[in-house]
Amino acid sequence: MPAAAPLPARRPGLRIATWNVEWFDRLFDDSGRGYEDHQPSARYGISRGAQLGALGLVFTALDADGIMIIEGPDTTSKRSTVRALEWFAQKYGLRARRVVHGFSSETEQEIAFLYDPDRMQAHHDPIGEPTGKRGPAGETTEAPRFDGTFRYDLDTDHTPDTIRFAKPPLELVLTLPTGRSLRLIGVHAKSKNPHGATNEASRIRISIENRRKQLAQCIWIRERVTEHLTRGEDIIVLGDFNDGPGLDEFEKLFGRSGVEIVLGQDRDPAQRLFDPNADMALCSRFGFCPTTARFYLAPQKRWFEALLDFVMVSPGLMVPEPEWRIWHPFQDPRIMALPELREALLQASDHFPVTVDLAL
Known part of the structure; x- marks a missing residue:
């Protein structure tokens, strides 16, 4: 049996990644130290120590x-995203050993940026005016700050709805040693899953309501993107959008996905x-589509895969052409040839x- 091929050398330049780490919070105690033990993690069938090692x-x-x-x-008052990730x-x-955390989430799932301080400096730089729970007090041409409230007519009844992020996007400025700067927006958009549905009618109602909110969040993000592009700034929008082109039957009801809105198609x-992964999905709704997430559907006793995670870049970052990669163990032969890395990604x-x- 031939030796496993090593991963190809990365090209010179800057590598930016996004990763949704399931139940990362459950792997740390209140002091920010990892549980390096054999107790079950929140992920099915794996211990806390084994998940930490795989990560x-x-x-x-x-x-x-x-x-x-x-x-x-x-x-929280007792726990710290920064403390836990810097311990990790x-x-x-890891070279990427410093952490930036922005507005706290209403859930136990925070958005944070782990970076190499020898390659860049990063700081939280939220844009927009703070708002109350009802949204901006007067007319404004700027989208409100992401920890505030966005007013948008979701159902075309001529009455704006109020939209909030349970997980406010993380807005960063990165400064490179050359002096060049670029902006990042880390995103965890609302899930469209009909949690709490008790029958088919409530499933449809909750699904439509969640999709409306998810689309409104993406419109809010798109308004911020437009502001930066209009000023000629380089920007990367990345994270988990809980959405993708052609992902569910409700997309036909609204005409497009939240991902298409943020891309500005x-x-x-x-x-x-x-x-390019989003573009491939847009062009191949009935053919092959790259995927970034893998879930087990217990009733059907099978795996379901979806394209939910994206790294979107602005035109100024497209020359020379960047190189994207989804680290999917069953879609990338370079990973398939490395059993240890393949198993770690699955764990x-x-x-x-x-x-x-x-x-x-």
């Missing part, structure tokens, strides 16, 4: 300069973002990382 192996293999972590460890980085000797090329999370290499 350490994958983060090391990613070798990213910056990783947008979705569903990161919680921040030190434990596994209907806009001038200078105002669009680009992600670590129900999502797979997505990276983009930018030749900056």
Whole structure:
């Protein structure tokens, strides 16, 4: 049997990643130290120590300069996202060892950015005016801050609905040693799953309501993207959108997915973002589509895969052309040839990382 091929050398430049790590919070105590034991993790069939080890192996293999972590460890009066992730980085000797955390989530799932301070500086830089629970007090041309309230007419009844993020997007400014800067927006958009449905009628009602809210969140993000592009700023929008082109039957009701809205598919090329995986899904609704998440459906006794995670870049970052990669163990032969990494990806999370290499 031939030896497993090593992962190809990464191209020079900047590697940015996003990864939704399932139940990351449950792997740490209140002091931010990991549970390196044999007790069950929140992921089915794996111990806390084994999941931590798998995560350490994958983060090391990613070798990213910056990783947008979705569903990161919680921040409360007792717990700290930054403390837990910096312990994790030190434990596994990661280059990306500093952490930026923005507005706290209403859930136990935080958005945080883990980065290499030798390759960049990163700071939280939220844009927009703070709002109350009812939204902006007067007329404004700028989208409100992501920890506030966005007013948008979801159901065309001429009465704006109020939209909030349970997990406010993380807005960052990255500054490179050359002095070049770019903006990042880390996203965990609302799930469309009909949690709490008791019958088919409530399933449909909750699904439609959740899709409306998810689309409104994406419109809110798109307004912020437009502001940055209009100012000529480079921007990357990345994370888990809980959505993708052609993902469910309700997309026909609304005409397009939230991902298409953020990409700006209907806009001038200078105002669009680009992600080749999203483009492939748009062009191949009845054929092959890349996927980034893998879930077990107990009633059907089978696995379901979906494209939920994206790294979208602005036109100014497209020259020379970036290189995207989904670290999917069954779709990437380079990973398939490395059994240890393949198994670690399956143990670590129900999502797979997505990276983009930018030749900056």
